Amino acid sequence: MTTLRWGILGASNFAANFMGPAIHAARGAELTALATSTANKAAPFEAFAPGLRVHDSYDALLADDQVDAVYIPLPNHLHVDWSLKALAAGKHVLCEKPMTLRADQFDALIAARDASGLLVAEAFMIVHHPQFVRAKELIAEGAIGQLRHVDAVFSYFNADQGNIRNQATAGGGGLPDIGVYTFGSVRYVTGQEPLSVPFAHIDYENGVDTFVQMAAKFLDFTYAAVISMRLFNRQEIVFHGDQGVLRVTCPFNAGVFDQAELCLESKVHSRVIERFPGVNHYVLQVEAFGASVRDGVPYACPLEFSKGTQVMMDMVFEAGGGPEG
Structure with a gap:
C-alpha cells in the first residue's frame, strides 16, 4: 500500500x-x-x-x-x-x-x-461511521415502513466571545459549525433533498446565529431541527415511519459525547439496539480518503454532496432573515 x-x-x-x-x-x-x-x-x-x-x-x-x-x-x-x-x-x-x-x-x-x-x-466524518452506514441501510430496506418525519437536534453551550464560533468575521455561528451535521446526516441517510423551508426562527448575537429552530419539506417526509450554541449539550436524530421509529443516539461526536447507538422500534422488532463501541470515524475518514486517492474508490462525501448541504443552510438563512430580520 x-x-x-x-x-x-x-x-x-x-x-x-x-x-x-x-x-x-x-x-x-x-x-x-x-x-x-x-x-x-x-x-x-x-x-x-x-x-x-x-x-x-x-x-x-x-x-x-x-x-x-x-x-x-x-x-x-x-x-x-x-x-x-x-x-x-x-x-x-x-x-x-x-x-x-x-x-x-x-x-x-x-x-x-x-x-x-x-x-x-x-x-x-460521520458518513464513514458504521452507525450511519447502518442507518442508511435500515431506512432503505423499509425497517420503519414509509418514512414520514425526521427530528434532529444538535446543541452545545459556547458563549465565549473570543471563540471564532462567535465571530461573524470568521464565518462563525451555529449553522456553519453544526448545521452541516443536522442537515447533511439526514440527506445522507434518506438520499433526498429539501424542497422548501417553510419556517425558520433564528436568534442572532453580534451577527452570528446562536439558536435555530426550523422546518423543511422533503419529497416523502417532513423535517424539524434545533441547532444551537446556547443550549446544554444534546444530539439525536429520530426517523419516524408509519411502521416504526429509528433513533440515532450520539450521531455527531461518537465516542466523545456518548457511545454511538441505533435503537429500532417497530411492529416486527419491538426494540432492537445496535451499538458501535470503539469506532473512530476520523481514522475511517482518513483511510477512505486514501483509498479514493490510491484506488479510485468512490468517496462517500464528494463536493457535490457537501454543496447540497450548504444549499439547505442557505435556504434556512433566507427563510429566517438576517440579523436584523
Whole structure:
C-alpha cells in the first residue's frame, strides 16, 4: 500500500486532539508536516508524530514536495482560498466543515478538482461511521415502513466571545459549525433533498446565529431541527415511519459525547439496539480518503454532496432573515 503523506495547515486544538492523531493512526497514511507560525503549538503534534517537519507558513508547507495531501482546519472564512491554493500546489485536500459559507462557492472548488484530477472533500466524518452506514441501510430496506418525519437536534453551550464560533468575521455561528451535521446526516441517510423551508426562527448575537429552530419539506417526509450554541449539550436524530421509529443516539461526536447507538422500534422488532463501541470515524475518514486517492474508490462525501448541504443552510438563512430580520 502506497503511503499518503499528510500535512496540516494550522495547529488548531481540534487538529492536535482529533485529526492529527487520526492521520497518524490511519492505515496507509503518515503525518509528515505541520504549518504554524507559533513554534510551541507544534509540541502536541510532535509528541505523537516524531520527526514531524514544522513549517512557519502555510505557503511553505504547500511547497513541500514530501506532502501529498493537506488537512485544513482553519477558520471557516479561509477554507475556500486555502483549498484552492493547495490544489494549485498539487495537493489533495481534506478541509474542515463548512467548506464554504455559500453554496455557489463550491463551483470554483469543483472546477479546480476536475481540472487537477486531485481529490478535494469536506471533512464530513460521520458518513464513514458504521452507525450511519447502518442507518442508511435500515431506512432503505423499509425497517420503519414509509418514512414520514425526521427530528434532529444538535446543541452545545459556547458563549465565549473570543471563540471564532462567535465571530461573524470568521464565518462563525451555529449553522456553519453544526448545521452541516443536522442537515447533511439526514440527506445522507434518506438520499433526498429539501424542497422548501417553510419556517425558520433564528436568534442572532453580534451577527452570528446562536439558536435555530426550523422546518423543511422533503419529497416523502417532513423535517424539524434545533441547532444551537446556547443550549446544554444534546444530539439525536429520530426517523419516524408509519411502521416504526429509528433513533440515532450520539450521531455527531461518537465516542466523545456518548457511545454511538441505533435503537429500532417497530411492529416486527419491538426494540432492537445496535451499538458501535470503539469506532473512530476520523481514522475511517482518513483511510477512505486514501483509498479514493490510491484506488479510485468512490468517496462517500464528494463536493457535490457537501454543496447540497450548504444549499439547505442557505435556504434556512433566507427563510429566517438576517440579523436584523
